[in-house]
Amino acid sequence: MAVYSSVVSKLELAADVPEDAHLGAHHVKGNDGKTIKFQNPHPSAGDPPGSIIMTSARILWSMVTGEASRPDTSDVKIPAVKPEFLKTRTSSTVLRATWLGHACYFVEFPSGLRVLFDPVFEDRCAPVQWFGPKRYSPPPCALSDLPAVDAVIISHSHYDHLSHTSVQELARRHPKAHFFVGLGLEKWFHDSGITNVTEMDWWQDADLVLQREKHQDEEKTAPDTISARISCLPCQHSSGRSHRDQNHTLWASWAVKSGEKSVWFGGDTGYRRVPRVPLGVDDYGPEYDSLPRCPQFTQIGRLRGPFDLGLIPIGAYKPRWLFSWMHANPYDAVEIFKDTRCHRAMGIHWGTWVLTSEDVEEPPRLLKQALKTSGIPETGVFDVCAIGETREFPTVTQTSV
Template structure:
């Protein structure tokens, strides 16, 4: 049976990064000079960050006044198919990406590398499984159905992107898997019993090296199918890069913005992926329902410059995994969640050759109709003169696309 050992070398911030990153403008420091929390450094995030209680109060008031109704999921038709993963690490010359719902993607690189982004396999994206948003699209598979995982990349600490049970199960099934997280999250993982964790700041790189080893079939139940792969490479390497986005973090009322949110780039062999995770693009004030907030009256609203920086300094990317959902009401969520028009701008600025939409189709988090994001995405692509299919797409839960 073929298995791999793994090692990570974390590198210093490269020379070719924006000055704001070099001086740490996204760090908020206490009187002792140590970072105590993080912030979005650009006007595109709006005014001073609000506490979870303030945001929660606005949501409750919006629901009371009827301006934030819950979408109807009774006739949702988002297809779900059984995933078809490779049984051999070198079974394809293409990059294979499988959507597993919301922001979770399983990506198989031609080099043999397997990466899982933001895994949440529970029914509810909440601290408990008896309260909160419940899946309206069933999961395409369980964690036990996945091939061995080499790297798990976490965008931030919100419950729809980081599940305690999912990461613990992954670590038990994949004892050599390496977890990559933003600053401040390493201790949370270690307290959960996960030791293979590397925390990183924006624009910091890490090199991941997998080395083939021989071992007896362990009774760990890790589901390793590499004994079927006689052509598995001796060494697999990847460059993992932590990159900016515009968002927030927190799992309780006491840890607001205490850990860093991030987008990520993964390059292995000659293929590269940019994972947007969860991000806003610009803050939009309350406007009339029929008003185009990309029209001339609002065209001058500040846009987050970090995506153009990512494209200029780390692009192009073969594939972008870009959020397109959870954006209404716009005045409340625009600073932290992109709508499809924002997403297309992010796609262009990050210089992704192709993209798939994430952060939709799984849980009710905001008020837009469940199936609106793909429709709006096609409109946004048409407005930008980009083909409506084959460039920036969506797919069925469980479906694999090749790039």
């Protein structure tokens, strides 16, 4: 197997960024002028949420009143298969993406680049493994089954996206892998003993160059050099691993381009804040269609798109009045898909842990309805797949919508 060393060059803000990018409206600065927290800068997020204690109280009250309930996972039939990764870096001429559950995807580029997004392989997405959301869909493989990993991209610090145990094992098994994270998270990685890390702000780019170490055993066909452009991009969410560090680190979506292929990773995001809506009323109907939408996805599509593949969240959205500002439902996801100018997309952020009150198998059903409403084919454009399944994405010469 060919072994690569990496060099990362973080770039200054390019010319092709929104006019307000230099203002840093998502930074909350203290009296000394230094950033101490982050915020969602657009009306689509609504007023800042209360404390984590207040949010927990709202969730508990919605369960007491019957508005929200824990969905049944006793007979879940989300399909799963054992992943099949490429045996060599140049075994395929198309982009390959393998869903490893929730928001975790392993993407193999035709250039030879291998990128892992939001790896969490633990049983529970929580500070401890004896309490908190427990998997109802096991991982389709172990971390030890992954081939060489070149880059690990973390969307934000919530436990269902960032696992201390998983990243430490990845760093041990793949010591040359480079981690890309939002502002403020570099220290957390250093404290975890991981030094190959680059933290970035929205609209910053970094160039990743992999150079083959020729003294190592080699794949004869492996390229000498593999390069990629990594872009940290906005989304609408929050961060925190306890009540003490809420929004102290930056949440982000990410774009990766290597060779002629590009992927946009939505991570975890909302699209617009929806108020309490009467049961059975469409919150995209005439009364609510004018609610502010997050403008950052259109900016991403215009300035960094189009993308060959979008990995877009579709789950953890009920009750809508409580979670819509930070979690997209399938109708939001389809709008994000169109805004970001993705040719194809796969749904993420569902099928693994119970985080909210919708039926765990509802997101794919609702996605088909949302696609139909937008006049997009129900299959072949924006899909879901079995956990562990690999999809291939050949070159597209024109947008799908």
